[in-house]
Amino acid sequence: MPQLTARSRVADPVTSLLPLLDAESPLLFVRRGEGVAGLGEALRLEFSGPDRITRAAETWRRIAAAATVDDSVGLSGSGLLAFGAFTFDDDSAYPSVLIVPRTIIGRRDGVSWVTRITLDGDDTPAPEPSIRPLGAEFRLSLQPGRLDGAHYREIVADAVARIQAGELRKVVLARDLVGHLPTGGDLRRVLVDLALGYPDTWTFAVDGHIGSSPETLVRVSHGHVSARVLAGSVARGADADADHAAALALATSTKDVDEHRYAVQSVLAALGPHARGAGGGGGISASEVPFALKLPNLWHLATNIEGTLSDGSSALDLAAALHPTAAVAGTPTAKALEVIRELEPLDRGRYGGPVGWVDANGDGKWAVSLRSAEVDAEGGIRAFAGAGILAQSDPDVELAETKLKFRPIVEAFG
Numbered sequence: 113m114p115q116l117t118a119r120s121r122v123a124d125p126v127t128s129l130l131p132l133l134d135a136e137s138p139l140l141f142v143r144r145g146e147g148v149a150g151l152g153e154a155l156r157l158e159f160s161g162p163d164r165i166t167r168a169a170e171t172w173r174r175i176a177a178a179a180t181v182d183d184s185v186g187l188s189g190s191g192l193l194a195f196g197a198f199t200f201d202d203d204s205a206y207p208s209v210l211i212v213p214r215t216i217i218g219r220r221d222g223v224s225w226v227t228r229i230t231l232d233g234d235d236t237p238a239p240e241p242s243i244r245p246l247g248a249e250f251r252l253s254l255q256p257g258r259l260d261g262a263h264y265r266e267i268v269a270d271a272v273a274r275i276q277a278g279e280l281r282k283v284v285l286a287r288d289l290v291g292h293l294p295t296g297g298d299l300r301r302v303l304v305d306l307a308l309g310y311p312d313t314w315t316f317a318v319d320g321h322i323g324s325s326p327e328t329l330v331r332v333s334h335g336h337v338s339a340r341v342l343a344g345s346v347a348r349g350a351d352a353d354a355d356h357a358a359a360l361a362l363a364t365s366t367k368d369v370d371e372h373r374y375a376v377q378s379v380l381a382a383l384g385p386h387a388r389g390a391g392g393g394g395g396i397s398a399s400e401v402p403f404a405l406k407l408p409n410l411w412h413l414a415t416n417i418e419g420t421l422s423d424g425s426s427a428l429d430l431a432a433a434l435h436p437t438a439a440v441a442g443t444p445t446a447k448a449l450e451v452i453r454e455l456e457p458l459d460r461g462r463y464g465g466p467v468g469w470v471d472a473n474g475d476g477k478w479a480v481s482l483r484s485a486e487v488d489a490e491g492g493i494r495a496f497a498g499a500g501i502l503a504q505s506d507p508d509v510e511l512a513e514t515k516l517k518f519r520p521i522v523e524a525f526g
């Protein structure tokens with residue numbers, strides 16, 4: 113069993129975590145400038161196969177129980193934690209990882225801290241947080257990958273026919289864009305653009321998987337559990353009136369409200385066995401009517417879900433119970449996964465999977481990886497975006513929706 117020792121102390125305030133990151137292998141999970149950044153690797157664990165998240169959760173519980181943690185900060189993200197990113201599919205060629213950095217810099221409620229982590233028997237000094245000037249600016253354009261627009265419309269039409277024939281109710285189909293990072297390209301430039309352009313989303317970087325997701329898979333903090341489900345999308349309007357009309361049309365569209373309901377139900381069903389409702393009643397609670405969440409590129413229908421944990425599950429246990437939600441797979445789940453495998457000629461990698469962190473107490477924050485890309489060791493980039501397909505879906509509209517969902521990543525690289 114790896115023996116980890118972690119020590120967290122309040123530090124001089126940092127104004128931004130991003131310039132502190134490693135340019136080639138950044139570790140990051142932030143929203144509105146707050147969160148955690150990691151340097152170096154004290155421990156890296158890889159998982160694969162159908163029970164990859166469950167095994168990661170069990171392994172982490174044992175490592176955390178054996179660890180020595182001295183945390184005088186006591187904020188969300190202080191103390192010992194592991195960053196993680198898990199593949200969407202059971203058979204992906206990409207690794208699912210938990211990475212414990214050597215040094216963590218955190219920022220929350222105006223307080224900054226540094227956590228230093230050592231692995232017994234490893235004397236490598238922990239990297240010192242220091243501002244590293246950003247590398248040269250670069251611009252690159254992402255091009256259609258394995259699945260271009262015309263092909264995407266075809267598989268959407270195929271899925272619609274299957275849904276209309278009663279094979280399933282909903283399936284989320286994604287397509288890809290590819291590109292190449294220039295030699296020495298500083299990934300922090302991309303992360304800065306994402307974090308500044310989409311401040312209300314989770315901007316993340318774990319093991320070359322980067323993005324800015326608006327969807328919270330699950331958050332656990334001191335026995336409280338919460339999630340934010342998104343499903344149902346529409347483009348922002350060109351002016352204030354058109355924008356208001358777009359949000360209204362989304363909130364009253366039967367197709368989108370139905371799609372949203374499936375996604376909320378799948379999250380409630382997965383969390384129910386682990387939680388009591390916020391009001392003390394049975395189960396976990398969700399607001400009855402979704403709200404329209406405004407992002408720079410899109411409106412989404414959104415529902416916040418809350419409850420009190422009843423069984424000591426960690427955030428990673430719950431991520432295992434939740435993945436894959438109807439927001440990224442479909443309904444019913446098993447059939448949707450079968451249709452995705454059949455129609456999508458892609459390995460989604462960690463897109464659509466849980467990305468976030470878990471601490472030694474089991475608290476943590478996990479997003480559904482959306483608006484994201486895989487960047488491999490040779491600089492190869494593959495970005496993904498998808499849309500929920502229902503009986504009434506129009507292939508042209510769904511293709512247009514994926515274009516809008518690519519925008520954060522396309523613009524951050526471009």
Ligand SMILES: C=C(O[C@@H]1C=C(C(=O)O)C=C[C@H]1O)C(=O)O
Nearest residue numbers: 342344345439482497498499500
């Ligand atoms: C699948 C994606 O997004 C998901 C699908 C949505 C939809 O179909 O309306 C909305 C938000 C996300 O839950 C994506 O961004 O790639």
